[in-house]
Amino acid sequence: MGQPRSSEEAGDFIIGRHPVEAALKSNQSINKLFIQSGLKSDVLSGIEQMAKKKGIITQLVPKSKLDLLSDQQNHQGVIVAVAAFEYATxxxxxxxxxxxxxxxxxxxxxxxxxxxxxxxxxxxxxxxxxxxxxxxxxxxxxxxxxxxxxxxxxxxxxxxxxxxxxxxxxxxxxxxxxxxxxxxxxxxxxxxxxxxxxxxxxxxxxxxxxxxxxxxxxxxxxxxxxxxxxxxxxxxxxxxxxxxxxxxxxxx
Structure with a gap:
């Protein structure tokens, strides 16, 4: 069993490069961006720049941290923690x-x-x-x-x-x-x-x-x-x- 998530990391996560890019381009309320440390990628660099322009906290973390946050899903080196998804009427x-x-x-x-x-x-x-x-x-x-x-x-x-x-x-x-x-x-x-x-x-x-x-x-x-x-x-x-x-x- 993995370690429990901290309170600041609890909630919903968007996982993977394309979904994260879409979230950053939208009005979704994003709490924090997690990027895998030591992973070189133009796409990840672009995502990090987008987050900085929006004033979103970015943290470089080991792959094991992303594995934990994503419940072992294929996260492609990037996850954003978001506010709960809002439903429409x-x-x-x-x-x-x-x-x-x-x-x-x-x-x-x-x-x-x-x-x-x-x-x-x-x-x-x-x-x-x-x-x-x-x-x-x-x-x-x-x-x-x-x-x-x-x-x-x-x-x-x-x-x-x-x-x-x-x-x-x-x-x-x-x-x-x-x-x-x-x-x-x-x-x-x-x-x-x-x-x-x-x-x-x-x-x-x-x-x-x-x-x-x-x-x-x-x-x-x-x-x-x-x-x-x-x-x-x-x-x-x-x-x-x-x-x-x-x-x-x-x-x-």
């Missing part, structure tokens, strides 16, 4: 769409538990112009350092709202004019899906899919045809296919 998501003068395109994640899946989904959502992600407060992964690393910086730009009840939220979105689509084995071929108007897409849990009550609240269901021996896809892979169909149909 549903109103913030609508504002994100309005600022771009686009009909809303939201993603709803029904109890996605794997932080790597959430990070990958955020990365795709950011690339495809999704205006925000909605997750439940319970029985689902939140915004963690692992999510931040996997998202390779998308966590800095993709608003994420946490809600108490997804079914109630879906009903409110429908009242606001959104069409809500879920995923199921029996549904419309996703390649025929048109997401031009105000739209929300629901992605289910890695093992159980979408909960029955939430499925019942959806306006329609989409399916991804499969002709191989394996009849299921990783949640982040399925989400990517569906998000990009939405992106394509919206004429981006």
């Amino acid at each position: 549903i109103d913030d998501l609508f504002k994100s769409a309005a600022d771009k003068d686009e009909p809303p395109f939201f993603l709803i994640l029904d109890n996605v538990e794997d932080p790597h899946n959430l990070g990958s989904i955020m990365r795709t959502a950011d690339a495809a112009g999704v205006h925000g992600i909605i997750i439940p407060k319970r029985r689902a992964v939140g915004l963690t350092s692992t999510v931040a690393k996997t998202s390779t910086g998308a966590i800095e730009y993709m608003p994420v709202a946490r809600v108490t009840n997804l079914v109630n939220t879906v009903n409110e979105l429908k009242k606001a004019g959104l069409w809500v689509f879920g995923t199921d084995m029996d549904g419309q071929d996703y390649r025929e899906w048109d997401a031009k108007g105000p739209t929300a897409l629901v992605i289910g849990n890695e093992g159980k899919g979408i909960s029955p009550l939430l499925k019942k609240a959806c306006d329609g269901m989409l399916t991804i045809p499969m002709i191989g021996h394996v009849q299921s896809l990783n949640a982040s892979v399925a989400a990517s296919l569906l998000i990009y169909q939405g992106f394509t149909s919206r004429g981006k």
Whole structure:
């Protein structure tokens, strides 16, 4: 077992060169930058200069220290300690769409538990112009350092709202004019899906899919045809296919 973190180091960490660069370029509140001592790199030098310009405390530490802070993840010689990631509100998501003068395109994640899946989904959502992600407060992964690393910086730009009840939220979105689509084995071929108007897409849990009550609240269901021996896809892979169909149909 490693040594416990001190109080100044407790909290969230962003790990790896690209995620750290994205954090430094954003408005994320950064407490301290840790760089591996004795590691020569133009990228690390650039990161250190960015931090100095922003007045961020920088500390050179041995690799063992970074291994401890990152829980043995591949930190690439750099970590930043940040304030807890802030969640958006549903109103913030609508504002994100309005600022771009686009009909809303939201993603709803029904109890996605794997932080790597959430990070990958955020990365795709950011690339495809999704205006925000909605997750439940319970029985689902939140915004963690692992999510931040996997998202390779998308966590800095993709608003994420946490809600108490997804079914109630879906009903409110429908009242606001959104069409809500879920995923199921029996549904419309996703390649025929048109997401031009105000739209929300629901992605289910890695093992159980979408909960029955939430499925019942959806306006329609989409399916991804499969002709191989394996009849299921990783949640982040399925989400990517569906998000990009939405992106394509919206004429981006």
